Amino acid sequence: GQQLNQSPQSMFIQEGEDVSMNCTSSSIFNTWLWYKQDPGEGPVLLIALYKAGELTSNGRLTAQFGITRKDSFLNISASIPSDVGIYFCAGTFNNDMRFGAGTRLTVKP
Amino acid sequence: NAGVTQTPKFQVLKTGQSMTLQCAQDMNHNSMYWYRQDPGMGLRLIYYSASEGTTDKGEVPNGYNVSRLNKREFSLRLESAAPSQTSVYFCASSAAIGRGYEQYFGPGTRLTVT
Numbered sequence: 776g777q778q779l780n781q782s783p784q785s786m787f788i789q790e791g792e793d794v795s796m797n798c799t800s801s802s803i804f805n806t807w808l809w810y811k812q813d814p815g816e817g818p819v820l821l822i823a824l825y826k827a828g829e830l831t832s833n834g835r836l837t838a839q840f841g842i843t844r845k846d847s848f849l850n851i852s853a854s855i856p857s858d859v860g861i862y863f864c865a866g867t868f869n870n871d872m873r874f875g876a877g878t879r880l881t882v883k884p
Numbered sequence: 885n886a887g888v889t890q891t892p893k894f895q896v897l898k899t900g901q902s903m904t905l906q907c908a909q910d911m912n913h914n915s916m917y918w919y920r921q922d923p924g925m926g927l928r929l930i931y932y933s934a935s936e937g938t939t940d941k942g943e944v945p946n947g948y949n950v951s952r953l954n955k956r957e958f959s960l961r962l963e964s965a966a967p968s969q970t971s972v973y974f975c976a977s978s979a980a981i982g983r984g985y986e987q988y989f990g991p992g993t994r995l996t997v998t
Contacts, residue, residue, distance in 0.1 A: 779926070781926075784924075808986065810989075815991070815992075816991055816992070817888070817974050817976075817989030817990050817991050817992050818927070818974070818989045819989070820986050820987075820988070823986055863926060863927070865927075870932075870934070870981045872929065872987070873926075874926035874927040874928070875926050876924050876925055876926045877926055
């Protein structure tokens with residue numbers, strides 16, 4: 776089946792630093808999605824990408840849908856303490872949606 | 885709007901016991917989903933319902949059954965719980981299946997099977 780490899784697994788950064796994480800797959804996807812999960816909560820959608828090459832921003836967050844349709848990255852600029860959480864990528868192909876294992880982000884004030 | 889709600893929030897079961905996890909959405913969405921989340925494995929789809937009256941297996945359906953009770957409600961049943969079913973369970977909904985229809989998640993049910 777289609778598997779997503781998300782990296783890094785975890786990041787420890789200083790407040791104000793920029794963050795970059797990515798997902799890759801050996802299979803193509805039609806849509807790439809990025810979610811954030813706070814402790815004890817369900818994932819919340821941050822950004823959705825619908826076509827290869829698309830670059831989309833949501834405040835301090837920027838995500839891109841790779842040209843090959845097999846990868847995506849998420850950047851967070853000027854991190855703040857409330858960015859702490861687990862970030863998940865997800866890819867959809869037809870009716871199938873797969874999630875990466877998540878990147879756990881810790882921001883030190 | 886409450887979005888997607890799930891009950892209970894926490895549950896402890898003994899091996900062999902049964903229980904039903906409840907999910908409801910108030911967004912008039914057609915499609916609903918059940919996922920399980922295990923450490924280091926992301927979310928895996930158990931079952932989904934593309935529309936009222938239909939259900940289909942996802943990636944890890946064994947040991948589970950589902951019922952799409954009406955458009956709002958989608959329940960997940962464990963007939964004979966096993967320790968391997970210890971996990972966090974999330975329900976989600978979307979306007980429709982497929983490209984462009986983002987899923988919205990509930991807060992989760994934390995299940996421990998001893």
